[in-house]
Amino acid sequence: MRIRDSCELTTAVALRTLPPVPIDGDSTQTSRARLLAAGKWLFAKHGYEKTSTVSLAREAGTSESQLIRYFTGKSGLLDAIFNEAWSGLNVEIRRHVTEAQHGRDAVLGILQTVVEAFGRDHDIAFLFLFEGRRIRGDEVTLSKGFLEFYELLHHLVGRGQVDGSFRNDVSEVVLASAMLGCAEGMIRDRMIAERMKQPNVFDDETVRRTFEAMVNGLAPR
Numbered sequence: 001m002r003i004r005d006s007c008e009l010t011t012a013v014a015l016r017t018l019p020p021v022p023i024d025g026d027s028t029q030t031s032r033a034r035l036l037a038a039g040k041w042l043f044a045k046h047g048y049e050k051t052s053t054v055s056l057a058r059e060a061g062t063s064e065s066q067l068i069r070y071f072t073g074k075s076g077l078l079d080a081i082f083n084e085a086w087s088g089l090n091v092e093i094r095r096h097v098t099e100a101q102h103g104r105d106a107v108l109g110i111l112q113t114v115v116e117a118f119g120r121d122h123d124i125a126f127l128f129l130f131e132g133r134r135i136r137g138d139e140v141t142l143s144k145g146f147l148e149f150y151e152l153l154h155h156l157v158g159r160g161q162v163d164g165s166f167r168n169d170v171s172e173v174v175l176a177s178a179m180l181g182c183a184e185g186m187i188r189d190r191m192i193a194e195r196m197k198q199p200n201v202f203d204d205e206t207v208r209r210t211f212e213a214m215v216n217g218l219a220p221r
Helices: 031-046 053-060 064-071 074-099 103-120 122-130 144-163 172-195 204-217
Strands: 002-005 133-136 139-142
Touching: 031 053, 031 064, 031 074, 031 122, 053 064, 053 074, 064 074, 074 103, 074 122, 074 144, 103 122, 103 144, 103 172, 103 204, 122 172, 139 144, 144 172, 172 204
Parallel strands: 002 139
Antiparallel strands: 133 139
């Protein structure tokens, strides 16, 4: 199984929520923007596999030919949605990296940024967590923005191992995987609870405190 970068890295821009789908006849948005908004909403509501190109074009008030023109198809549209969101998120993440004195502080700042961003846009959070790593045939498709984020996380763990934030008897790859899995697991379970209308025990403060406890537990002994 091979890994393929699914979209080209765009110039980083400020994080933003993709615009809502306009009502029929609204010409203030381009077909591309309307397709991005429609794709984000429909993919999050029905899942990637169950969303057809016909429904995407209809929701965006445009044609399938425009979908092909801008994104080459449904897969390209999902890639573009990820790229739009990750590019801005990584800008904010790099700010924490610059300002933090230690690797530990940078990692905690990253978590806060991601939790806040996902809280502002539940649809993009759902796509990140449930559609972000997709298996298509013999390929695992990862967005370039996610790969950039993952590489940065590895760098911060290595930085923390040098400055004394994290233990050195475990590979930085393992530590980064454990941290990412912890954060993603709590946020994913929160979204599942919300969709199933169950009590939400994963509020932002609980997620932050739990993640901080885990990070602190990875300090040198």
